[in-house]
Amino acid sequence: MDFRLFQDTICAIATPIGEAGIGLVRISGPDALNLARSIFKSRDSEQRFNSHTLYYGWIKDPSSGELVDEVLMSYMAAPRTYTREDVIEINCHSGYAVLNRILELVIGRGARIAEPGEFTRRAFLNGRIDLSQAEAVIEVIRSRSEQGLLLANRHLRGDFRSVIEGWRAALLQAQTYLEAFIDFSEDLPEEVEQEAPAYRSLLDEIRKEVIEPLESVLRRYEEGRVLREGLTLVLVGKPNVGKSSMLNALLGKDRAIVNSAPGTTRDVIEDSFILAGVQVRILDTAGIHHQPDEIESFGIERALRSVSEADVVLWLLDHSRPLTSEDQKVYEALSNSRYIVLLNKSDLTPAFEVEKVHELFAGFAPILGISVKNPHDIERLKTYLAETFVMRPIECCRSEIIPNLRQKECLENARSALARAEELMVSGSYGELVSLELQSGRKQLEAILGWENDGELLDRIFSQFCIGK
Template sequence: MMFDTIAAISTPRGEGGIGIVRISGDEALLILKKIFKTKSKKDVFNLKTYTINYGHIYDGDKLVDEVLVSVMRAPTTYTKEDIVEINCHGGYVITQKVLELVLEKGAKIAEPGEFTRRAFLNGRLDLTQAESVMDIIHGKTEKSISLSLNQLRGDLKEQIHNLKKLLMDVAAHVNVVLDYPEEGIDEPIPLNLVSNLHNVVEETNKLILSYDKGKMIKEGVKTAIVGKPNVGKSSLLNSVLREERAIVTRVAGTTRDTIEEIVNIKGIPLIMVDTAGIRDTEDEVENIGVQKSKELIKEADLVLFVLDSSKDLTKEDMEIYNSINNSKVIGILNKIDIRKELDISKLSKIKKWIEISALEKIGIDNLEDEIYNYVVSGKIEDSSEKLTITNIRHKSALEKTKQSVENIFETIDMGYPMDLIAVDLNDAIDSLSEVTGEISSEDLLDHVFNNFCVGK
């Protein structure tokens, strides 16, 4: 497939040890020859693939930089095109100057994600692998990167191809029945092929159910710390972060806006939000914070409902309690280092309570264990080995596949014509092809690759 030769800076802008200008395309070596002289006097076209070559970049006769140049020849490269990477000194001016020279000599500036898009269009990666590249770049924890690496390795691609093979075997039988009625095949679908359909439903359902966990591992668990003023929400945030991030005072209403931090708990990123204490207040600024806190309770993946265990329940405590969805809450009894007077028998919809002293750092490890168990249901050890999807696009396509196959069972049970089975089979196969990008629109590709950084 023929494309223009493209170039971009592939390292973060600014000062650093090196700055890399990446070039990909049929004219990559020709462009390099116009600006690069090797120390060994070798002609650029004689440089071997997968070699690093020392030399200098020139703008005409003017020395621009001392560089190392990596040469990678098609088709065994990331884009399956000739690739050149110029490793410059990492200043902004130098790297930008080298890029400008490359563009001046015939390259075009790369669009966001265009190198990876070419890898996809040239058959180097399928769409699931291309998406995993972005996930690796933006990975927040080792566990999220591990899931992305599995996908980059081709685990999801292989599973999708296996499912398509099961459906294609059924489709082959259905087409024979439809195209050659004179063969007199009475049985609509043999039992072994019905088993294929059951396997597809079972495996797609496993992948669909893995999405919620995968999304949390990839994007983080939005965790709202809520409670009335002065129950220790900010102290709790500081304790989990192991730093004094939030201001802690005895003055009620100190936190008037949300404070958001990401913390890594056993490989799970938690987006912890310390909210304003929820109470009736005449203070206009504090009241805005209270309203934001109430909204966060509805939006959060997990709510940490904090109570002051040294005091009796109040009307404010009960109002917050009644606004929380009991399926996503962990109750926290704070200030156990003072004394415990709180009766929580009225708070029966909260099944799990953790006793802590945020100030004295007591019980924080137990709380982290409970959060971890909540997110992964005690099965995180298998997550790096079991196939887990993290992309809503994959989930949506798999749901369409599952629905199409379930329609086939209904068609069989109702004794409807074989033509209807063929329609649902084609829909199921097409939905699986959407996952890997074998069927894709330009709009979809634009959506996927425009989210990449330039130079990748």
């Protein structure tokens, strides 16, 4: 079977351009094979091409006869290919000149350069994958942790699609029942009342089969974000409490300057480490205090901005010195953040009771006594962070699907529509109204799979891809 949705043939360099062992030029479309035939020469002058086979030979400029590179070329005939079209992949040496020369030859014979993500877009438009799978392709490429990769692969395999299709089928069936029921009752409100038990069981069914599992998928969104994007920690506190020392200790290297004089760090210092398989971005910031000079006040402004990016703020207090109004100032800056309190310098004599911190600041935030000077304490802190902010999400998500931002929004819209359907049913409204809400919920689920074919949405999604994917 030949796919003819697209008449043109696209091509791109699919590997990063630069010196490397292998580079790849990818071609997809109805002319792919003809085109390749005209520039590929093997020992066998009568070379025939079988699908899903790799051929050894040379790329040669047909007009000058000049040899360009020694290559391995694969041919995959539609429809069992990435795009469902004929696909040719030329594995050549990776160098700027070689890759560009081959691409030019391909373009010279009538192919057009692909836009970012266009191969995957064709895979979607030709029906090989749904939109959630296309999004999973980007996730696989961008995964920053093993867990994120596992998750992306689950979506790529189509797990999200099967869950959504299950819900969709349940809603469609509910709607069919409801419509049959509407036909019988001829919209008479009294009849509706008489049929309340039937209504009730339909409602229970939708709750159990769609609304509840949908809500549990929505709850996993935040956790998924950590697995996908990693965790951002921000160290804050008044000057000299040991923020930079803590940064260095967590990274296991001397990244930031540490000094006994307050006001050492003036800018945001960023680095990263791996915790339980997840990438952790960590930011050290300038000490927050009352009378900053000009440079310090820029630093403090940046510190506050960083706080708003944090998944978790590590707020340091110096346990060896009395609390001050500067600690209070930091506390006020954290009112919208998730934070834990680290009572640092526990190797020195404490200057206040831990209770005091509970009273003044912590509320429900956890408080950990710690000394940056003690390696055991740093290990303990890492274990705590891993268990609380990484392992828990991993446990929750081990075998589950997790929506991305776009999918989460569709799910939220679906949930609102279903909640309205529920209210209407409980209040005994007309079946038609309920049916409309069920339909609108179903449409939101379909949007996750890309059934709407909304061009703008597709542009937005596929423009995130690299060229050649």
